[in-house]
Amino acid sequence: MQVFKAFLKIAKKNLPMALLYVGLFLVLLTFFVDSNAKNNNFEAARLNVSVIDMDNTAASRALTEFIGQSHDLVEIENDKDEILDALYYGKSDYVLNIKEGYAEKISNGNTNGLFTNYKVPDSYTGVFVDNLVNQYVSTLSAYIAGGNSLDEAVTKTADLLSEEVAVTVHSFSDGESDNADYPKRMAYYFQFMSYIVLSVLITILSTVILTMNKKEVRSRTNCSCMTVTSQTAQIILGSAVIVAVIWVIFIAAAFIMNGGTFTEKCLLAVFNSFVFTIVSAGIAILIAALAPKSDSISVISNIVSLGMSFLCGVFVDQNLLGEDVLSAARFLPAYWYVRANNMLSGLSDEVFNINSFMSFVGIEAIFAAALFAIIILIYKAKHNAQ
Amino acid sequence: MADTIVKIENLVKRYKDLIALDHLDLEIKQGEVFGLLGPNGSGKSTTINCLLSLLAFDKGNIEIFGKKMTPDNYEAKRNIGIIMQNVAVFDELTVIENIDYFCGLYIKDKEERRKCVQDAISFTELHDFTKFYPKKLSGGLLRRLNIACGIAHKPKLIILDEPTVAVDPQSRNKILEGIQKLNEDGATIIYTSHYMEEVEQICTRIAIMDKGRKIAEGTKDELKKMIKNTETVSVEISAVPDDILEKIGTLPHVYSACFIGGKLEVKCSGGKHNLIRILNVLQESDLHFGRVFSELPTLNDVFLEITGKALRDSD
Numbered sequence A: 001m002q003v004f005k006a007f008l009k010i011a012k013k014n015l016p017m018a019l020l021y022v023g024l025f026l027v028l029l030t031f032f033v034d035s036n037a038k039n040n041n042f043e044a045a046r047l048n049v050s051v052i053d054m055d056n057t058a059a060s061r062a063l064t065e066f067i068g069q070s071h072d073l074v075e076i077e078n079d080k081d082e083i084l085d086a087l088y089y090g091k092s093d094y095v096l097n098i099k100e101g102y103a104e105k106i107s108n109g110n111t112n113g114l115f116t117n118y119k120v121p122d123s124y125t126g127v128f129v130d131n132l133v134n135q136y137v138s139t140l141s142a143y144i145a146g147g148n149s150l151d152e153a154v155t156k157t158a159d160l161l162s163e164e165v166a167v168t169v170h171s172f173s174d175g176e177s178d179n180a181d182y183p184k185r186m187a188y189y190f191q192f193m194s195y196i197v198l199s200v201l202i203t204i205l206s207t208v209i210l211t212m213n214k215k216e217v218r219s220r221t222n223c224s225c226m227t228v229t230s231q232t233a234q235i236i237l238g239s240a241v242i243v244a245v246i247w248v249i250f251i252a253a254a255f256i257m258n259g260g261t262f263t264e265k266c267l268l269a270v271f272n273s274f275v276f277t278i279v280s281a282g283i284a285i286l287i288a289a290l291a292p293k294s295d296s297i298s299v300i301s302n303i304v305s306l307g308m309s310f311l312c313g314v315f316v317d318q319n320l321l322g323e324d325v326l327s328a329a330r331f332l333p334a335y336w337y338v339r340a341n342n343m344l345s346g347l348s349d350e351v352f353n354i355n356s357f358m359s360f361v362g363i364e365a366i367f368a369a370a371l372f373a374i375i376i377l378i379y380k381a382k383h384n385a386q
Numbered sequence B: 001m002a003d004t005i006v007k008i009e010n011l012v013k014r015y016k017d018l019i020a021l022d023h024l025d026l027e028i029k030q031g032e033v034f035g036l037l038g039p040n041g042s043g044k045s046t047t048i049n050c051l052l053s054l055l056a057f058d059k060g061n062i063e064i065f066g067k068k069m070t071p072d073n074y075e076a077k078r079n080i081g082i083i084m085q086n087v088a089v090f091d092e093l094t095v096i097e098n099i100d101y102f103c104g105l106y107i108k109d110k111e112e113r114r115k116c117v118q119d120a121i122s123f124t125e126l127h128d129f130t131k132f133y134p135k136k137l138s139g140g141l142l143r144r145l146n147i148a149c150g151i152a153h154k155p156k157l158i159i160l161d162e163p164t165v166a167v168d169p170q171s172r173n174k175i176l177e178g179i180q181k182l183n184e185d186g187a188t189i190i191y192t193s194h195y196m197e198e199v200e201q202i203c204t205r206i207a208i209m210d211k212g213r214k215i216a217e218g219t220k221d222e223l224k225k226m227i228k229n230t231e232t233v234s235v236e237i238s239a240v241p242d243d244i245l246e247k248i249g250t251l252p253h254v255y256s257a258c259f260i261g262g263k264l265e266v267k268c269s270g271g272k273h274n275l276i277r278i279l280n281v282l283q284e285s286d287l288h289f290g291r292v293f294s295e296l297p298t299l300n301d302v303f304l305e306i307t308g309k310a311l312r313d314s315d
Helices: A002-013 A015-038 A058-070 A080-088 A102-107 A124-145 A150-162 A184-212 A215-222 A228-257 A264-290 A294-312 A323-329 A333-345 A354-385 B044-051 B074-078 B095-104 B110-124 B139-151 B169-184 B196-202 B220-225 B242-249 B274-284 B299-307
Strands: A048-053 A094-098 A115-119 B004-015 B018-029 B033-037 B059-064 B080-083 B157-161 B188-193 B205-210 B213-218 B231-237 B254-260 B263-268 B289-295
Touching (some): A002 A015, A002 A228, A002 B095, A048 A058, A058 A102, A058 A124, A058 A150, A080 A094, A080 A115, A094 A124, A102 A124, A115 A124, A124 A150, A184 A228, A184 A264, A184 A294, A228 A264, A264 A354, A294 A323, A294 A333, A323 A333, A333 A354, B004 B044, B004 B188, B018 B044, B018 B205, B018 B213, B033 B044, B033 B169, B033 B196, B044 B059, B044 B188, B080 B139, B095 B110, B095 B139, B110 B139, B110 B169, B157 B169, B169 B188, B205 B220, B213 B299, B220 B299, B231 B274, B242 B254, B242 B263, B242 B274, B263 B274, B274 B289
Parallel strands (some): A048 A094, B033 B188, B157 B188
Antiparallel strands (some): A094 A115, B004 B018, B004 B059, B205 B213, B254 B263
């Protein structure tokens, strides 16, 4: 078992980097899960707005009151220097001057020259309040044009614009997934696990295999009286042990995070992650078969794991990805992993169905088989080239 | 008569249109230190790789220990030690772990292996560095580790492929002494190099290779006898008139005399007292001269005369 022991010793040398990956992943995931659980409510921003009412009519006071409902009103004197100071020092975000004759003009259907304003040029706050005032004036004009008196129009406008639209923030981490069978926390965990498992396996497995296959060392090993079959078997065994240990670490962390229990859906997610871990091992070994040097492994690891995760909806909900992206992603195993996980958690529109779930996992298994077939072909081609 | 350890017959290896080995024949006897000498690209390493079944060849036959060498001839491999041109160790394992790993590919018994590893460490004098990682070792120590990994299992046939490349003179001498010691202990050695001094120093028989062919084979004396030159006399002198140069050229056994860059160089073929006769001519002509050298032919002269180019040209 000489090759096997050396394999594990070399893997141990790469362990600190892998543990760093795992540790960071678990810490970041915990923060991410908590912050997402809290941040799914929408609340419009409130600005400091100053209104100088030169018209001082019921209509102009109604407008001031309307603005006050959405923003905080800040009193200010009608003095240009004071206004500019207030904007500069952030005391006020927007100063609206309702010109004298506002009520008269608007009752005649004239909406030009009703206001002057002071705002920070090109600021979102300026655009925000402009839109609000324009919306108010447009609605008011529409009621007046519809034959309402100014007082009636003001009342109806206030009623209409006070109606609030319920806003829900949708993200892949949201939804009705927080059920006892497969808690949201677990859904996130298994979703992101695909990225980190792939990264860690490429970092460790590819590096160790590349080291074992270093030309000079391989030549010396091939010159020995140990059979090629025995060498290969020991390398496969070493790889299997590393893959199993990494997978068990992640599943144990999930088990602890879930309060020391796994429901039926959690177990399906564990099964999904197991198959994906084998796919990841295949990718890591394929990279080792193709990569020129172990120095390039970290770059390749980032490109492959991040690229696949972004394309396949690990970081961004698959519903938010373009059709073209999803079409391409179907040719990647992480897509089917995420789709199976989404189905379990209810993050997608797909209703959970065990047959569909198994078919997604089955596609992952086909990817694994294809990867290992390609690896065998590459090594055979390399052997024949000698 | 000693047993034949390695027999290579009519070996041909092609890389597309390039013929790396051109009908090569070699026979190496037990107890020999056999030198494969040739410039870079002459086919030395290709020969070694074919010998070890690391490389498939197009034609010919290789026998080691009387049996045909194939990739699965593990019985033969058990008795072969290989020291590669490039250091073949794991950077992630310590000195002792590396030696133990490569020794363990041959010896399964732990106790026996432990003893072999200790012997290899003693032989290469790596006692003080057993816990060091290869990256912390100097070039010379690294080469010694490379050797320790190749000989720990006590092979009967040791193949050293340019083991002294990029090694300082002190470490080089240590390595060469070690190789001679291994030979004295009973191992047959195949030593490839393009450093003729090393080959002259340790090899009992030498084959000179060029362009994949064996161009000469024999002991160093046999090889030197193959060429016309037996002695080269060099004299440091400020000037030599043409008539004197002509006179030296007509001396007995002299076949070439030339004056280049403040040095008179006279090549002789056989005979005795060539040096005295040349110096007499110079003294009679009242020519003052500085240092005088009389050199016997080197393997480089052999190579030069056979191929028309110097061994070092290709370095």
